Amino acid sequence: MQVEQIYTGCLAQGAYYITSNGEAAIIDPLRETQPYLDRIERDGVELKYIFETHFHADFVSGHLDLSKETNAEIVYGPTAQPEFKATVATDNQLFEIGNIKIKVLHTPGHTLESSTYLLIDENGKDHAIFSGDTLFIGDVGRPDLAQKAASMTQDQLAGLLFHSLRNKIMTLADDVIVYPAHGAGSACGKNMSKETISTIGNQKATNYALRANMTEAEFIAEVTEGLLPPPSYFGMNVAMNKKGYDSFQDVLQHGMNALSVTKFEAIADEKGALILDTRNSGDFAKGFIPQSINIGINGDFAPWVGALIANVNQPIILITEVGREKETVTRLSRVGFDHLIGHLEGGFDSWKKAGKDVDTVNRITADQFKAKVKIGESKIIDIRKPSEYSAEHVEEAFSKPLTNINDWIKDIDSKEHFFIHCAGGYRSMIAASILQARGFRNFSEIEGGFNAIAKTNIPKTDFVCQSKMLK
Template sequence: MQIEQIYTGCLAQGAYYITSNGEAAIIDPLRETQPYLDRIERDGVKLKYIFETHFHADFVSGHLDLSKETGASIVYGPTAKPEFEAIIATDNQLFEIGNIKIKVLHTPGHTLESSTYLLIDENGKNHAIFSGDTLFIGDVGRPDLAQKAASMTQEQLAGLLFHSLRDKIMTLTDDVIVYPAHGAGSACGKNMSKETISTIGNQKSNNYALRANMSEAEFITEVTDGLLPPPAYFGMNVAMNKKGYDSFQEVLKHGMNALSVTEFESAADETGALLLDTRKNSDFAKGFIPQSINIGIDGDFAPWVGALIANVKQPILLITELGREEETVTRLSRVGFDNLIGHLKGGFESWKNSEKDIDTINRITAEEFQKQVKIGESKIIDIRKESEYAAEHVSEAYCKPLASINDWIKDINPDEHFFMHCAGGYRSMIASSILQARGFRNFSEIEGGFNAIAKTDIPRTDFVCQSKL
């Protein structure tokens, strides 16, 4: 028996590849299937089942393409109603893969169809669970995402989750391994650990939601407290996972369409496409195509695309670093942004060399910020998360998280100058590009963000460890 966790940091997502005696199963695969096909060929095994823990909201699964390419059956837990052929398992149903078995444990709460898959090894021993978004390391799945589809409140779904955890998962022995679908950084929970593997015993001791003697009412209160609004693209990803989607190869073909400067400009005019520049923020600041939005590929790229662009049907034209076109298309497809028209051939340099108009960002160093700022008089916008701001911030700075820029941008006075920063420059350049695309130029963005500011003498609040907030 072999179990491989295939972890994708950008999405904080874990897929699982399992083999036993010539057969294989994959749990919660990503959109691009080639890595899985390569493993199957390498190991000389036949893919028998593709298990889905639920209809994912934060990424588009590769179940459909993978099933077409291998003939493997797609398996969902009870109550799932996909609009394609799949096995809808019953609670406690067993599936054989070589010499091992996978047992379906229906664990509703995150969604109604959510299921945990229990792996029983060659000796008949409970070895591991693949818990999807039901149980994370240090947290449990948020119960507010499926309210509309379930016709239930988040409190009612939390109640279901309470019983799923205690009746199905916490009854397992302490040595059973826990393999979750996500780790820290995912929006599917609020307090996930950076660890991606644990045990039932460890989670009983360290996961707040699995405390002994915890009442259902206490669980509901704690699990629903402090939930941030889900990213706007979540509902659209659920629909794609449930109804179906275009083949990844088709999406890749469109995205890899190399357009000359003239063709790129014409396509932008004709389609109204969003110009997405995925270069490093330091390069973008020095020059970019007017109206383009910068979300750097070297960062939490896909989640920020989903959070800020929101509509997965939005037509997109790409400006990437040379040689990273396919990577960019792949990562966009993972979160359902399939309407790609093509990319600028030769990247930004080709635009620059054609003597087309170029825009820049007014980026200043932390040292220049120190010379120019007047605490108590200057307006300073900190676009980090509220928890980062609460831990420590520049005195008198406003907390305006990037995730809610579409809400606070309308309150900006275009005649009032302000300074803006994040932690290191990645998020503040995203915000800067959005602001300038919407006509605001009355700001200075701070290179290096709060990390650089903290090395100056600019007054700051006392540091508080974020884990204690």
């Protein structure tokens, strides 16, 4: 028996590949299937089952393409209602893979169909659980995402989750390994650890939501406290996972369509396509196609695309670093952005060489910011997360998280100059590109963000350790 965790950092997502005696199973695969097919061929095994822990909200799973390519059976837990051929298992149902078994544990709460898969080894011993979004390392799944579909409140769903954890998971032996679907950085929880593997015993000892003698009321209050609104694309991803989607190969073919400068410009003008520039923030600041939005590929690319563009049906044309076109298309497809028309052949340099209009961002260094800013008079916008802002920030700075830019941008005075920063420059350049696309020119974006500002003597609030704030 072998178990491999296939972890994708930009989505903080874990898929699992399990083999035993010539047969294999995959749990919660990502959209692109080739990594799994490569493993199957390498090991000379037959893929028997594709297990889905629930209808995912933060990414589009690869279950449909993978099943078509291997004839493997797709399996969901009880109450799931997929609109394609799949097995909806019963609680405690067993599935055999070689010499091992997978037992379905229905664990509703994150969603109603959420299920945990218990791996029973060759000797009949409980070995590990694949807990999906029911149990994370240091946290549990948020109970607010399925309210509409479940016709339940988040408190009611949290109550279901409380009983699922205590009756199905915490009763397992302490040495049972915990393999979750996500780690730190995912929007599916609020306090996840950077660790991606643990044990039941360790989680009983360290996970706030699993502590002994915790009442249901206490659990509900603590699990629902401080939940930020889910990204707008979540509901669309759930629908794609439940109803079906275009083949990844078709999406890749469209995205890999190389567009000349003339064709690119015509599509932008005629089809209302969003111009997405995925270069790094420094290169973007020095020159970019007017009206384009910068979300750098070297960061939490896909989640930010999902959070800020939101509509997965939005037509998109791409500007990438030459050679990274396929990677960009793949990462967009993972969160359901399938309506790609193509990419600019030759990247931004081809646009510049063609003598087309170019825009820039007024990016300044932290030292220049220090020389120009007047605390109490200058307007400073900090677009980091509230927890980052609370830990330490420039005195008199306003907290305006990037995730809420579509709300607070309406309050910006186009005549009043302001400074804008994040932690290191990645998010503030996203904000700068959105601001300029909407006609704002009256700001300075700070290179290096708060990390650079903190090295100056600009007045700042007292530092508070964020890990202590979360306890």
